Amino acid sequence: MAQEEGRTGAQHNALSHTIGAGWRELATFLTHTARPEPTAEGRFVNYGVERGSTVLFPTIADLNNDGDKAHNHQLVYGAMGNPIQHELEKLLAELEGGTHTQVVGSGLAACTVPLLAFLNAGDHLLLPDSVYGPTRRFARRFLTRFGIETTFYPPMADEQTLQRLVTSKTAIIFAESPGSHTFEVQDIPMIARVAHAHGARLLLDNTWGIGAFKPFEHGVDVSIQALTKYPSGHSDVIIGAVTVAKEDDWLPLRNAAIEMGECASSDDCWLTLRGLRTMALRLERQAVSALEVAHWFKNRPEVVRVRHPAFPECPGHEFWKRDFTGASGLFGVELRSDITVEAMQRMMDGLTLFGIGASWGGYESLILPTTGGVTRNGTGGLPQGAAFRIHIGLENVADLTRDLEQAFHHLTT
Structure with missing residues (x-):
């Protein structure tokens, strides 16, 4: 005994x-990434908080050159991002292993914005039956108004079962691993194979697995984070993030965020970046x-x-x-x-x-x-x-x- x-x-x-x-x-990466560069005059260890709406440009030509800036984490207008938000986005993209990150106003927005970015009227969506409750409600109450059909699949579905549920209109397979409340861990590489074989994208709510699961190494196209949780870490921030694997997916995601007015305050981004240090x-x-x-x-x-x-x-x-x-x-x-x-x-x-x-x-x-x-x-x-x-x-x-x-x-x- x-x-x-x-x-x-x-x-x-x-x-x-x-x-x-x-x-x-990850400790060294999180300690040293997205830090101000030292200067001859000296700098504080951390970035400061810059609050603002209007961004001033020296000339009309500089003002009109905002198309590329809007998609490259540069200043255009306060609702399209702020300096500390851009630093946070760069850190998160590197942490997740993606190309670009869009910070949004909440963890739920991190789920809904990419659904709206990559779904069209008449499309079909596959959601795991173990999905976060508000994401389920969004599909049932909102997406149905635009003719988007949702099928809930068993979180532990095998490849054959998942293949049977995919239709010619399936545009997204959504995963949440582990599942909300019931903690089923999904076979993400298998789900990615099924999605990509049918020309669909795989979206993953990776909040539980931040830093412990590399989504893009396992076939995920879009990774979702409720930064409210571990990144901010102090129960005083509501914020989310969406990271894409491919450059081709960045433009529709970024445009959707801009068109829906999705942004986060400088203060919340600063608190989240500070939380990530520890x-x-x-x-x-x-x-x-x-x-x-x-x-x-x-x-x-x-x-x-x-x-x-x-x-x-x-x-x-x-x-x-x-x-x-x-x-x-x-x-x-x-x-x-x-x-x-x-x-x-x-x-x-x-x-x-x-x-x-x-x-x-x-x-x-x-x-x-x-x-x-x-x-x-x-x-x-x-x-x-x-x-x-x-x-x-x-x-x-x-x-x-x-x-x-x-x-x-x-x-x-």
């Missing part, structure tokens, strides 16, 4: 080391801490399932192991069938270190019930009983598990 426990402990330590490896590799350190810590807390849940008799991509029982674990260099601090937990939702809510109310609220990716730990709040078209994949999503912050793991321990008493009282 002791020998078995030793083996399990060694495996856990090895996984903890592996899960943070990708972040350690993201590698934060995410390495949070990923390892989350794994420890996930193991704590796994050993609890009240828990029947822990939805964490690093665990072999998580759907698509083999794809996570093959394609990712790390993990995030977000995962899901399902309780025994005899534990009621009311008991789970009492447990959550009894927590002192976990905030109850939406979003994730900040420095604080959060918890959110998922029972009854997740929509699926297909059968299967959803928790059968009381379940919640949990985000692990920067707190001491021992403090978090002690807090969970005392709160779990509410499950049986």
Whole structure:
């Protein structure tokens, strides 16, 4: 028994080391990229915040030469970008491995702007059934008004199943890996093969996998990020980004953003760029801490399932192991069938270190019930009983598990 426990402990330590490896590799890049060049007169370490709407030009000729500037991260007008936004976009494009990035006003806008940029009336869209809820609503409530048909496919669909769902009008296959709330890891290279064989684009919501998954090395055409989460890292910014793999896709994306008035304030871009400086350190810590807390849940008799991509029982674990260099601090937990939702809510109310609220990716730990709040078209994949999503912050793991321990008493009282 002791020998078995030793083996399990060694495996856990090895996984903890592996899960943070990708972040350690990014630390130097995030510290030194998009920094001001030193001058003979001296400069501050960081860029300043420049707020403005009107951009002044010395001559009419310079003013009229705005076509190329608008598509090359240069100043034209405040609504088309600001200096710190352009620096942020260059860093993100390099981080994701793409050609260009467009910063937008929110994570949801990062999902909707490329859909509007690359879909036309009468097109067909494939969305995973595990997609972020607001993206699902956008397709159902908005895209249908323009004759765009949406089919929801099983997130773990094999190649044959996906091929059957593609039509002659399919313009986009959308992926979200891991899936929202249920954490299925998708086979992105396979989905890319299917999309490209039919002349469609593959769009990926890569928010969970920022820095740990290289989208364009696996066939993705457009990568989506809610910068609200780990890049800003302090729960005080709403912002998003869209990165393209190919130059050919930059023009329609950029034009769509301009025509819809999509932009982000200088202050929000500055805060996000500042957050990125410490993201590698934060995410390495949070990923390892989350794994420890996930193991704590796994050993609890009240828990029947822990939805964490690093665990072999998580759907698509083999794809996570093959394609990712790390993990995030977000995962899901399902309780025994005899534990009621009311008991789970009492447990959550009894927590002192976990905030109850939406979003994730900040420095604080959060918890959110998922029972009854997740929509699926297909059968299967959803928790059968009381379940919640949990985000692990920067707190001491021992403090978090002690807090969970005392709160779990509410499950049986």
